[in-house]
Amino acid sequence: MITIESLTKRYGRFTAVDDVTFTASPGRVTGFLGPNGAGKSTTMRVMVGLTTPTSGEVRVSGRHYSDLPNPGLEVGVLLDASAQHAGRTGREILTIAQRTMGLPRRRVDEMLDRVSLSENEAGRRVRNYSLGMRQRLGIATALIGEPEVLILDEPANGLDPAGIRWMRDLLRSYADQGGTVLLSSHLLHEIEVIADDLVLIGNGRIVAQGTKAELLHAAGTVVRSASGKLLAQALEAGGISVTLSPDGSVRTTADPARVGQVALGAGIALTELKSADGAGLEEMFLELTAETQREGAAA
């Protein structure tokens, strides 16, 4: 369980994190979503005591991070997979973590096995690692203490599709066993597949949060028929406000059941009727990103 309360971090006149409050609960994967520079990493650094907040506080398993006697056994952290001494071998980096936490030696081999780093790879210096291998090593360091809480900043970066699938399964089973997982990403689709709860942040502020189901539900319906125009008129007549897309599909915030009912009443045969799953969320996310993106028009 991670509780963040009214967290604010200012750098001079710039507010990186602005009154952020949310909770990551046990047994659930919480996705922390926002464009680059939105304040995700700063928030996560504050959680583990690397950055001092201007105000507000964070509690992990009910305590301040610095009060944990042996944090590695309670919280697994991966903030930046590239932040490792390039001259150490992967095995050595894992051994330092194992010894710091006071764990038995065999845990190192178990973890290397768990993140699929071969004996040969583990013996190489980290400067020769690909980003994907660094991510695996970082995950191994986070998991070695068998913590109840995981805090991962962009863990899927640099992983190949199979690696992303592996990561997803690993985090899912972790949460299913009662663990708390908080992971950040700037990619909506990446996080949509795995998260139970979502927290959207932009310019340091939380713009939306809730369960994935709630947030997706709010996204509305996409519906099609042979003539989009007729369908739109019929729905408007039925009291549902709609937007007609250039591709002929009709979008609305009403739920699919009601849209189907109205169309049936108007005698229009539908060719497609589905929840807009995340389309609204994507819209919101793109709006957030628009300001920081060079391709402003694309949003």
Added chain:
Amino acid sequence: MSAITVEREASMATPRTEPAGIPMTRLTSIELRKMFDTRSGFWLMASIGIAAVLATGAVILFAADSDITFNSFAAAIGVPMTIILPMIAILSVTGEWSQRSGLTTFTLVPHRGRVIGAKAISAVGVGVVSMVIAFTIGAVGNLLGAAVTGNDLVWDLSLANLFYIAVANVLGMLMGFMLGVLIRNSPGAIVGYFVYSFLVPTLSGLLAASQDWYHDVQGWFDFQFSSSQLFDGALTGQEWAHLGVSGLIWLIIPLTVGLVLVMRAEVK
């Protein structure tokens, strides 16, 4: 929900026993390990022995027969030590920032003072052991030198002398450590060390040579000058006072500033 899932949930939900804290001995042994576990770290350590052997060989080959004394060996070995030991101390600290491994280190141990303390203990430990090794190599060199030249063996350094020389070298090492803590960047701290230990003393020496008023007070303000007295044997009361005051100015105060900055600075 299957029975298996329920069982798994229960296993993680069972209240855990409070883990014990991380003892200082463990932290120190880890910091010590981190000084050796990269190629550059390993060779830096090995260079202590290598440099001592080379310096010893040079004395036997090139020094006049009458100069084949323990003092000559100790002096020759001392020169590379005053550079290598501070480098070791600097890199043990700055690596956490320059290599960004501090992100993990300070997350696993969220008490930066303890980590820096463990680094200081390991650095001083390495310094002391290095001096013992260096003196031993020097002693072997002296034996060899005497055998080769056929001169009488001359042991012209007492144990007290050796102790003072070791203290002077450890002080130089702490100087590097301080710069590492203060600057937190490997190239910056190394440049800083050369300014500190070569440029400042040279300027101070020039000033002392030309200005009488400074010549009289140099000991109070020039840490290199006052610590170099250690190489000449026992210090007088006033020389100790010089060492204390100049050490306060050049070592303790900047170290304190550095520690305060380390505690406050963001680790990125």
